[in-house]
Amino acid sequence: MSERVRGFPAFPARAGRGPFARSWWGRAWQRAMEDTALDRRPLRRGRQFAAAGLVGPIAVGPGRIAATVEDADGGPYRTALRLAELSTADWNRLLGRAADRAAHLAALLDRELPPELADDVGLLPGLGDLDPECDCPGWELPCRHAAALSLQVSWLLDADPFVLLLMRGRAEREVLDELGRRTSRPPEGVSAAQAYARARPPLPDLAAFTPVPRR
Structure with missing residues (x-):
């Protein structure tokens, strides 16, 4: 399976913790969806759906x-x-x-997203950048299903900002390979081999980019 399509298993229900992101970039992702909503009720329902574990496996690609x-x-x-x-x-x-600033590259390898790096190209979505789709009969967008998916995506981003880079068009290996070509020295004493060793292995890809219902 191509590294440009990654699959993530369904999140279980979360008890005792609200469906809110911990990282600044995860919270920015949530705001991008919330700011598009004309009706707050689907957002509230989406939070309930996300926390209840009603979202199936998530497929992420460019x-x-x-x-x-x-x-x-x-x-x-x-x-x-x-x-x-x-x-x-x-x-x-x-x-x-990223290649010019060793601190930026080191932060990415530690699964952190420097604000300056994200702001430079508008990496995170802004108002109207997220386009939700759903085959439910509801007329409002985002509907509660899209809101639930968006909230759970922010949890994926909390753990790994390379998921955001994949959404924006390039897989983690592509990014690291290109950064390796652009820099003449490893970040803060980290060799290319160490960089790959430190990178988390991807979770199993879904069979296809079509979502798979849970049974």
Whole structure:
């Protein structure tokens, strides 16, 4: 399976903790979805669905995130979020900035996203950048299913900002290979081999980029 499509197993229900991101970039992702909502009720329902573990396995690839979401009123419903990929010029600027600053590269390897790096090319979505889709009968967008998916995606981002880079068009290995070509020395004493050793192995990919219902 291509590294440009990654699959993540469904999150279990969460007890005693709200469905809110811990990292600054995860919270920024959540705000991007919340700011598009004309009606707050689907957002509240989406938080409940996310915390209850009603979102199935999540498929992440360039420009698209997809899953199925269970619902007592029907479903499961096929839900997706679209996000534009970065242009070649934006990728060059982002990778150039990361290669020039050893601290930025070291932060990425530690699964941290430096604000300056993200702001330089508008890496995180802003108002209207997230385009939700769902085959549920509801008319509002984001619906509660898209809101639930978006919240759980912010949990993925908490653990690994390379998931955001994949959404924006490039897999982790592509990013690290290009950064290795652009820098003449390893970040803070980290060799390329050590960088790959420190990188978390990806979770198993889904069989396809089509969400798989939970049974």
